[in-house]
Amino acid sequence: MIPHELVQKVLHTALRNGGDLAEVYLENQEILTLNLDDGKLEKSTQGNDTGGGVRVFYGNMAAYAYTDDLGETALLEAASAAAAASHGASKSRTTIDLTRRQHPVDLSIQKDYDLMPLAEKAALLRQMDAAARGYHSAIRQVRATYNQVRRKVWIYNSDGVWAEDDRNFIEFTAEVVAERDGLLQSIRKGMGGQIGLELMDGRSPIDLAVQAAESAVIMLESRPAPAGETTVVITNGWGGVLFHEACGHALEADFITNGSSAYSGLVGQQVASPLITAIDDGTIPARRGSLRFDDEGTPTQRTVLIENGILKEYMWDLAEARKVGRQSTGNGRRQSYQFMPMPRMTNTFIDRGRHNPQEIISSVKKGIFVKNLGGGQADHASGDFVFSVTEGYMIEDGHITTPVRGATLVGNGPKVLKEIDMVGDDLALDGGYGTCGKLQSAKVSVGQPTVRIPKLTVGGTE
Numbered sequence: 001m002i003p004h005e006l007v008q009k010v011l012h013t014a015l016r017n018g019g020d021l022a023e024v025y026l027e028n029q030e031i032l033t034l035n036l037d038d039g040k041l042e043k044s045t046q047g048n049d050t051g052g053g054v055r056v057f058y059g060n061m062a063a064y065a066y067t068d069d070l071g072e073t074a075l076l077e078a079a080s081a082a083a084a085a086s087h088g089a090s091k092s093r094t095t096i097d098l099t100r101r102q103h104p105v106d107l108s109i110q111k112d113y114d115l116m117p118l119a120e121k122a123a124l125l126r127q128m129d130a131a132a133r134g135y136h137s138a139i140r141q142v143r144a145t146y147n148q149v150r151r152k153v154w155i156y157n158s159d160g161v162w163a164e165d166d167r168n169f170i171e172f173t174a175e176v177v178a179e180r181d182g183l184l185q186s187i188r189k190g191m192g193g194q195i196g197l198e199l200m201d202g203r204s205p206i207d208l209a210v211q212a213a214e215s216a217v218i219m220l221e222s223r224p225a226p227a228g229e230t231t232v233v234i235t236n237g238w239g240g241v242l243f244h245e246a247c248g249h250a251l252e253a254d255f256i257t258n259g260s261s262a263y264s265g266l267v268g269q270q271v272a273s274p275l276i277t278a279i280d281d282g283t284i285p286a287r288r289g290s291l292r293f294d295d296e297g298t299p300t301q302r303t304v305l306i307e308n309g310i311l312k313e314y315m316w317d318l319a320e321a322r323k324v325g326r327q328s329t330g331n332g333r334r335q336s337y338q339f340m341p342m343p344r345m346t347n348t349f350i351d352r353g354r355h356n357p358q359e360i361i362s363s364v365k366k367g368i369f370v371k372n373l374g375g376g377q378a379d380h381a382s383g384d385f386v387f388s389v390t391e392g393y394m395i396e397d398g399h400i401t402t403p404v405r406g407a408t409l410v411g412n413g414p415k416v417l418k419e420i421d422m423v424g425d426d427l428a429l430d431g432g433y434g435t436c437g438k439l440q441s442a443k444v445s446v447g448q449p450t451v452r453i454p455k456l457t458v459g460g461t462e
């Protein structure tokens, strides 16, 4: 992206007031979004957007300056600005020898996005719209989107790190609203990943739109959810968003080092049911949260967070790791060059258990089966959560029966994790359209097998 002599000059400039680590992050991003809303197509593009940031660490403090101009003058100005945060004495620094880091994880894409012309992508959205409306006369609104992102990053630091990553994401979503006698039901589904157009080999966005329509129509037959404490079975795949929000964030190191997390200081202790093993893995091919290197140049890895109920590890970025004198786990991520990195999840999931999912349903005399979760709110540190169930069913005498609407799940993540008493053998990751919003947006995957929570508060409308 820029000559190494300039990178070295920027790093030296950044360190001139006695910083102990300097980092240069460069980024080039191209985004294409097509949005078909009620038959009206909108296109937005962001082409060839480049920028860079310079960060300097002074002990546990860090200063950051960024610029959208990658010329020598602008980069040296950013370096000077970051250096100006300290008035320490200048340390003499010998040469910074940049060594390219390699990572064996394969995130290459097979079919480039340009193989499908823009008009064909737009036509596909129209087919999604038509298929959803054609499914049933009760379909009132359809919103179909296509999103394609190419993001290249270059990371260098004064310890000699030189890492490059080339990230390619696509995503289709379908949001369908069905209506009958004034009752509206909305369902959103998506598919995507860090993958080329081969995403569509054997998986059609048109089917996705039909599935969303099908679920919305089923929900028109729903009755108001009963409120109270009941047994809750949460489906595999996207159901893992609950773990992500209500437990995963509390395992991110910034909440640990500042002591606010429910999991602070508990490594080695039993924090969950022995049936629970939870993992963050940034190396899974084609997954939305995968990276070769995080945004600090650390290779991503598979981190076992909880093993058979015992807390093993948190998710670390460089800044938090430096505070406690340890290594990063490759979880330092940033929304763009305009942001400093922070500890973030990648692909986070509860690992497979040994129960057959059918056996889990059969075990429930009376409860709720959660097939799709919508918007949720969770306190990231404590894990208190409220999630709305967009597609839910009663479980009666071991069978899934009537659809129920208006249900919300209310509880505390760490508490629920101790209480889960059945974990399925049907581990799945989500369809690939999850975006986490911890102050900065980040593409993530979530996942889990079918799980049973023996008792959980369900807010209902009945």
Ligand SMILES: [Zn+2]
Binding pocket: 244, 245, 249, 435, 436, 437, 438
């Ligand atoms: Zn999140």
